Amino acid sequence: MTPADLSRTVLHAVHRAVAENALHAPVPARVRVERTRPGGAGDFACAVALQLAGDAGLPALEVARILRERVAAEPGIGRVEITGPGFLSFTLDAPGDSDRAVLDAVREQGSAYGHGGALRDEVLRFHHPREVRAAVTADAVRRLALSQGAQVRISCEEAAETGEAEWGLLGVTVDAYGTPPVTSSADPSAPLIPVRPVPAGATARELLERLGADATRWxxxxxxSHDRAPLGDDLLVQGEANPLFLVRYAHVRARALTRGAAALGFTSESDAAPAPYEAASDASLYEGPARPLLDLLADHPRVLLAAARHRAPDRVARQLEAVAHAFFDFHDSCPPLPSGDEKPSAAHRSRLALAEAAGTVLAGGLSLLGISAPAHL
Structure with a gap:
């Protein structure tokens, strides 16, 4: 990462913080980063938090904390420290280090990759009408908020009636019925948050009978939420024109690669061969078709946090579609399995590690949407 790249990365973090209402300040035209002076921390330093503190009405240290949260996971950045009155100090990764760190994190955290504690201090009370899209949306928002550490409670405006059994088949649960007080006596700072997407125009029973639970939720x-939900039979089409099929098929292909590699006698973690990511001759792992997929995997934690903060499960669905497309581009250009008489190499192990990480992210994202990720279709 060059100083210019770092400057753009920090500026992008400022844009995101403002867009997510975490920071209320004008976005500067550019952000200046400088080489750290002798005795300082990291490789580069930036004073943007001090620059924004006045307009934001926050201490510079708080602004720096907000920006650090949005910069720390960016590819190429190894560590972000806050020094002095609010300077951000950056230690950059060596080439390839950030990619290895992403794949290691996915492997270690599994389907919980991208979960975190950014919302651990928040108590969220969602309230929705007795309508299937509102109920499913509130449930998905609950899953996302819980993945980021929040405490969540969901209430429905009307008392339970016949038809709520179908909500259960859709994976929906409701904590209380009727309209609770606008604020909670236990936590006055937790007001009701309405969940009111454009209605589905059909009942849960109708949708389940025609589409099944997974296609209905997708x-x-x-x-x-402000757009109408297309609920046609194209949600059941077994073809790549159907985004749900594309995402689940990419997951299936990733799992099939693991089984295929085991049948050939190697895995991405084999002790008898070069370790994953160490194939220096396999430039395709870090560049070319692999780069978009690696970047999407690195960005996944940020997407989940933004989706939780904005109550927007559609962001997760779009992220999964992008991962699926990038997976197939990578898979077709850089096959993770050897062909013919070709012997498994370090390159194949590295590619397999990336494919397995993509499958893990797809499964975790589908789970947060309440959708199954089968090993076979």
């Missing part, structure tokens, strides 16, 4: 959650 159809209700994939569009932004």
């Amino acid at each position: 159809g209700l959650l994939r569009p932004a």
